[in-house]
Amino acid sequence: MTKNFVFIVSGGRTGTNFFGTTLGQVITDCFSVHEPDALVDPRKFGWKKTISQFQTFGVRHMIIDRVLKKSGIRNLAQQFLNGDYNDDNSILIQNIRAHREKYHASISESLIVESYFQWFGLLPVLRSVYPQAKVVGVIRDPRTWVQSRINYRGQHDKSDWIKLLGQSRLTPAMVNDHEYANEWNSMTVFQKLCWDWKITYELIESFAKADPLCSLYKFEDLFESGSTKERLDLFKFITEHGHKTYKYDLEADVFSTRHNTSKGNSNIWQNWSDEDIAFLKNLCGPIMEKHGYGLEPQWIERSNQSSSPMQIAV
Template identity: 25%
Template sequence: MYHMIPRPLKMVLIRCISPFVFRKTDAVFVLSTGRSGTLTLTKLLAIDTRIAAYHEPRPHLYAEELDAYAHECIPLARFAKILYRARSQLVTSAYLKGRLYAETSNWLTFFAPAIRTTLPRSKFIHLVRHPAEVVASGLARGWYQAASLDRWRIRPRTLLVDSQGTKPNSYPSLQITADEWSRMSPFEKACWLWSEINTFAIHFAQTIPESRYLLVRLEDLIADPNQQLQRLWVFLGLTFETHMLDQCLAVLSVKHNASKYPRSAYNELCSENRSLLWNLCGDTAKRLGYAP
């Protein structure tokens, strides 16, 4: 029925009912560094016709995400308005079709506090991958090496806001000065990013009920898909239909959006870089089940 409504009338309808829809929509968002399997997760969720799954819908909100990080999404009302403008059409469409809205973009990670309140029925999947794999994949994509999206990639808050606007993090963070940052290699910066984003996600999880947060390690999803898929669908409040298993296994058998780097990135690290990685990522990595 919804697809039969003329587009101009749809837009009017969306503007009128969006506040109601955002309060009532079942939705799931991903907390992630990127390079952690978000596209794979999107393809898995899209197999279920009860889910409207999107990877990186437009607008991407790159600048807004960096701003949310720099100011820890304060004030929430401003970022709530950004969400309304950017996602009203997609969220409303999913709601009117009776589908769960799922967005796996890592570029909304620091929007989580605004999402938590703007969509009170939302849930969050914390999708993680071994830091060495993420760092290697990110460096292959040019992270902190003048890549096209580097201008929007997070960096220490002291570089993003003036000293008067800088506020203490609400979560433990590696405090990096501007001078230290200027002397760090792309490898070290990528390690810092992995730690910073995942530390934020861990502490954000403590602000919401356990029923709204699920930690998923990409390695576990690939190693034991049957159990992990069941666990994921239970979290979403859906039954995992057995007929979807073969399609899911087919998705997991392919490396989506893969970068070209040594398949065992950790084994390829020299001893010096291993030490750097664990110095920068160690505490957070251990909390997520990774060990040297």
């Protein structure tokens, strides 16, 4: 059976859990999944998902090879961005297929939607494995994204599940970002998250510009504006694959249920220090302004009055 694929990528905290949980319920002949083989913190997601992952992918893939950096989309992406593969990426392509072919073959539905933000690091080689796959990029205002990450915890802080497993997160050194590589260890959680947003959406935007099967959507349009235009466009994009179009039942309130939300006020940049505002604008400004973020008079005034944007807190 011919299968069609959709990969949903982002910086996380953009409704990826929602997409993985919901799309398979509203699109016919569709299997949707959120981070199928990401080893997540069972304290947040429960042991049921972890046990299911072990049953599907095996302990070797989930634990042993991940620790050895032989498995896991995160590890493959970091190795690729670090330039660890040969020029034609043949070994990397083989590794990606080894991660997914058996798993995808076990799924009975013909449309497979994988919502896993770590694919953003493998977008340049995605076409070598999935030539006709649709790619959905979801971008979020970096100000609320950074605050949501901080509220949710677990990235660059003491409760970082990835580091507790002996894994690593993407760093400036891996992508030859010399401007921040030497300062990385002394940067604050806030500053590191700003860098995460910048590098993630630089990679997604670069891919989207050159690839007609990739479409970029704003998180706010899908989940906060209340308008159905962008939502309908998203479902149309996801469900049309050549001569085959999948039917869907988009109820008015399908986007009203939020999954995996963080706690706390996610819109408190008004209370940030001048240094934090300047730092975020310096790193994220070009992309955020292109998408209509940061145009409020108060933000413009604060960011223009802030101290040196290159200041690194130590």
